[in-house]
Amino acid sequence: MIDFQLSPEQLAVRNAVRGWAKAHLTTARSVYEGQGASSGKWEDRFRSTQPIYAEAVKAGLIKAQIPKELGGAGGPLIEAALVVEEFYAVETSASLTILGTGLGLTPLIMAGSPAQHEKFFKPFLTGTGTPMASLVFSEPGGSANFAEKGAPGFQTIARMEGEQYVINGEKIWATNCSGWDDRGADIQCVLCRVVGSAPAEDVRGQTAIIIVTREDIAANDPSAYQVLYHPETIGHSAVNGPHLRFKELRVPKSNLLAPPGKGADVVEMTFTASAALVGAMGVGIMRQTFDRALIWAKAEKRGSQETMIQKQSVADLLIRIKTRCEATRALVWKAAHCFGRTRYGAELCYEAKIFGSESAVESVMDAINLVGVSAYSSKQPFGDLLNDAVVLPIFDGGNVGVRRRQIESIFASEGYDPWETTFGPNQ
Known part of the structure; x- marks a missing residue:
């Protein structure tokens, strides 16, 4: 059942x-x-x-x-x-x-x-204070192809010196990474390449994750960890995702979280789980959008004898928004249920991310068209909703540069069963 x-x-x-x-x-x-x-x-x-x-x-x-x-x-x-x-x-x-x-x-x-x-x-x-953690992945030169064979890989590198790793490089867009005071989150999981850990052409084999703590940063010279600037974004306008630089930052050897050759696997699994959650973000934005557009349509007449909800063109747009919201939620729940349980649960996570994020943008645009030019006013919520929604298809693994390519790889895998997550294997 x-x-x-x-x-x-x-x-x-x-x-x-x-x-x-x-x-x-x-x-x-x-x-x-x-x-x-x-x-x-x-x-x-x-x-x-x-x-x-x-x-x-x-x-x-x-x-x-x-x-x-x-x-x-x-x-x-x-x-x-x-x-x-x-x-x-x-x-x-x-x-x-x-x-x-x-x-x-x-x-x-x-x-x-x-x-x-x-x-x-x-x-x-502990339930006290305001501790923060950050996955420090993206780099200014782009990171979608970090594990591609023969590619240069991450430009953030670490080398072993005695009982320490020494980290150099620049990162950007990592939510929370600089902490509340620009001296680092309590924990940063930093993706980097460990020099000499694998042949130069094997960037995946070199990729590791090293933990950097606030205590590590405080133990170094202040120049070892610098926030270069905070990019100003069009939406999510109170989120921390700065451009930062590691310069000869030393951390204990025991901070190695995923050794070279394992870091890529760990971060890919991390971003598989988070893909479904971006789909849930899309559901939330669509809920806001529908609720606000429905209130408007039931209250406004715009010079007509009847409220806008009685206009078929308006009702059609509301139906599209609500349907996308319900369909995305069902896909998100299915993806969350299958994650880690089936061979192809990852596919549903990626599809939830793509469908949910793109549906959120389409739904806000439908609401703007439904309301008309009044939606262009800053007093209306739809501009803020659109600015927040447009990042969903391009962050947490962009739909074009990462997510669709991940699904393509699953489709191309030997023995792929497209309906196993729904009906079970070999059905």
């Missing part, structure tokens, strides 16, 4: 997060947009959300991104999808900062040793 009903436990998670989001995220945009306008500093918008983040820590929303078996309170991927949707159905920037810590912790969850788990999870399990 197919049952899309949430379990009592899942429903409790959803309701608790929905209540928290309503209480703490509803006014977040007015907080950070007001701060950015008054100071003129981009990074101050991000820093103004720290009290919201602190409330998320107190509510256990950071601890919930670590599995129960590792001391946290987190459950399966479907629960994470429920959380993401409820966040994004209210607000995006402060939400992404909270969720970005979960992404930053995922390589540690997947690849960390028991000793590393005990050491590095500590600040995230």
Whole structure:
């Protein structure tokens, strides 16, 4: 029997997060947009959300991104999808900062040793402060082809010197990586190449993940870790994703999380799980879009004798938005259910990311066309929603440069069964 009903436990998670989001995220945009306008500093918008983040820590929303078996309170991927949707159905920037810590912790969850788990999870399990984690992946020159055979690979490199790794290179777009004060997140999982660990042409064999902590940065010369600037983006306007530079930054050998040859596998699995969650972000944005457009259509007459909801052209656009939202949620839930359970669960995660992210952009555009020129006013929410939505197809593995190519590779694999995730193997 197919049952899309949430379990009592899942429903409790959803309701608790929905209540928290309503209480703490509803006014977040007015907080950070007001701060950015008054100071003129981009990074101050991000820093103004720290009290919201602190409330998320107190509510256990950071601890919930670590599995129960590792001391946290987190459950399966479907629960994470429920959380993401409820966040994004209210607000995006402060939400992404909270969720970005979960992404930053995922390589540690997947690849960390028991000793590393005990050491590095500590600040995230106390329920106090505002600890942050970051997956430090992208580089200024582009990273979509980092593992391509014969390619130069990551330009951030590490070399062994005695009992230390010495890191050099530049990174950008890594959510939360510089922390609240530009001296680093509590944990940064840095993708790099380890010099001499594999033949020069084997960039995948050289790729590793090394943990960098705030304590490591503080133990180095201040020039070893520099934030060069904070890129100003058109949406998610209070998110930290700076351009930073490592210069002879030294960390203990014990900070090696994924050794050369394993780093690429770990980061690819990390981004497989996160793909489904980007689909859930799309669902949240579509929920916001539909709710606001429906309110408008039921209230506005625009010079007519009847409200706009009575116009077939308007109703048709609303139907398209609602249908995309429902279809994406079903795909996200299916992908979350299949992740790690079936051979081709990854395919559904990638498809959820592509379909959900592109549907979100299309849905906001439909709402703008539905409302007409009034939607162009900054007093309406649709411009902000569009600015937030347009990043979904291009971040967390761009749909063109990464996600569609990943699906293509699955399709081309020997013995691929296109319907195994639905009907089981060989059906």
